[in-house]
Amino acid sequence: MNDSQVTNLPDHTLPQDILVHILSLLPAKSIGRFRCVSKPWKSLLSHPHFIKTHLNRTKQLLGEDEASLIFVSNDSGLLYSTQLKYTHHMFDEITTFATKLCFDNHRFRSYHVFNMVSCDGLVLLNDEENKFLLINPTTREFKELPTSPYALDRHLSNTISGLGYDSVNDDYKVVTSEMFVNVYSVRNGTWERADSSPYDHDVGYRFSPGTFVNGCIHWLGVRLSDASSVIAALDLGEGKFGEVSIPSWVVGDREFAFNHLVELGGFLCWYPASLLATGNTTDVYMMKEYGVMDSWTKFTISHSEPISLRPLCLLGKKQLVLVENEGCIGEKLVMCNLSGGSSKDIAVHGIADDFSVGGSFMESLVSPHCTTEAVTEC
Template identity: 70%
Template sequence: MLPQEIISDILSHLPAKSICRFRCVSKPWKSLLSQPHFIKTHLNRTKQLLADGEASLIFVSHDSCSLYSTHLKYTHHLSHNITTFATKLSFDNHLFSYANVFHMVSCDGLILVKDKKNKSLLINPTTREIKELPTSPYALNPRFSNTVYGLGYDSVNDDYKVVTVSYYHNFHGYDHCSTKMFVNVYSVRKGTWQRAESSPHDYDIGFSFSSGIFVDGHIHWLGARLSNNASSFIAAFDLGEDNFCKLSIPTWVASNHLVELGGCLCCYPSVMLATGNATDVYMMKEYGVMKSWAKFTVIHPEHLSLRPLCLLGTNQLVLVKNEGSIGAKLVMYNLAGGSSKDIVVHGIPNEFFVGGSFMESLVSPHCTTEAVTHC
């Protein structure tokens, strides 16, 4: 192998943050460590670490309206007290709120989030790169419509895509009725928006106002029939084909939200409250296979509001407890033993809110058609 190939192979095993520092060594190193092939190799190895039990979290400070991140490992559960330190993330002069960050979505280290001025931003918290997305020429008037978002990777066209589903709505008392829905797709590689041909006019996926969850080449939202507005299936947008398909949810699954845990699509109640202080979460262990839905149970000592964030290894589940209140806490819950430990986060001034999880990578939000093999 050539010397630079040896260097590339060795450095591809390092964390993304370390590689960012090596890029500053010299121009040749920066060029080498910014090549699409290297970024793709590093991303694949990082995904293996994620499977072994690593993840990062995004926070927003209530006081400064700034973003912060921290890194978690599976081995943290071995400590008597779990303590992490957050790093402040600066993205020009953009400010953020809890509402913005709560609806963030992530894929391969990229995060789609809106700032307080309602600008859609594609950011990489690790490399600190940021891209402001242009407004879609097909966007509906926000005064008369609502929009839900998703972000994912299209392996067919080697492209990251942002998907928006917008709909006009009418309100009749407390009943919500969607009338028209439109799907727009933004190609990060091309830097352009287009209207998807297959729009789901026979059902509503905006009733829960939830962001789309990316798993196995599809972005997922809960779907409801327009006739009764009751969650009855999962609407999956195929990024390779730019159209929707439907995944069934077992009739015995009561769910209001979706989340990705350990690479699998999961359903959980919007407020995890249950009789007997136990809440069931359902995981689709084999994508698209109805019979693969499996249940695991979160046991809590009192009625709490819980939101699952990520799964470290096979049995360490990270959750937000009492979200939205001053007493909100991060918790690492052991699925095997039923025990839990609070996670203390230092470095964020006063009150903060948790957005979600992401993986640290070198993927750039500025991928273009000139990129080779991978953004």
């Protein structure tokens, strides 16, 4: 059943459960049009139950194949997005077209989008005034988070952020780590201070955002009690800290510090992120079974020059989308075939000037307000 056939259905022709089942199979962007069919449809398709059903079906049926990317214009400070499934393959290059995203007068810079994090279609990032924004690039909704009453002076501290879903309380949570760890409940709109972290999260030459996997937000850290290098994990449901086993190949603090964590295909991954990296291959390690040290598995990315890589997302099991940074040459968006070792550059059209690549997100209907009705223009 295509979009036009569904739109022409009168409200009374299908039982509600069948209608929900059919519409939950459609892309998130299509749902906005169907909310305009009638008031009953708008009420049905804006209900939290439908939004959650649509999210779960998207994860089950489409998964990482539906990944989208966010960019920022280095001139205007505006955000753009593109869906990777709409790329066009031409010989050695892939082309895609970006769409402008407007969030009132908020503007962004490259160092803000580098540290963006996403969960279930929601994206957390800072604007140029260093305000936290929680946005849904698909529905164009956004929420400016209130300043935490526990926050330190932003000029005197470094804030490491994270975003994840608390399945115990059915809530999305924003986590910031400075001297203390603060947690923002999206549903309640309130900040709370978590139990004191037993770790120093300020590890490495660049402060990386937390990585959400398996209900926990993860950071590279140092255990305060004995200065050991660890992967710290904050369980959002329990609000408690734990640790994830470090890959056995880590041999020293220097090697540990010059790495980053990332979520790829639902798995926790570890990759080198230093411009000091040399050689023509980069090893990425993936934890295939969460919490099991022996399940760390290596895959290798080949490249022609010594570069630093920033993995963004997996498409299926074989295609990895990443950013290559060649120093003075700048960034390049690339799609790699992990089985064959081949790669293609991705050319992005629709952005008039120079841009920087942020990160990936999935398209969903989840509201950054966690309200019963999403804001969608007809």
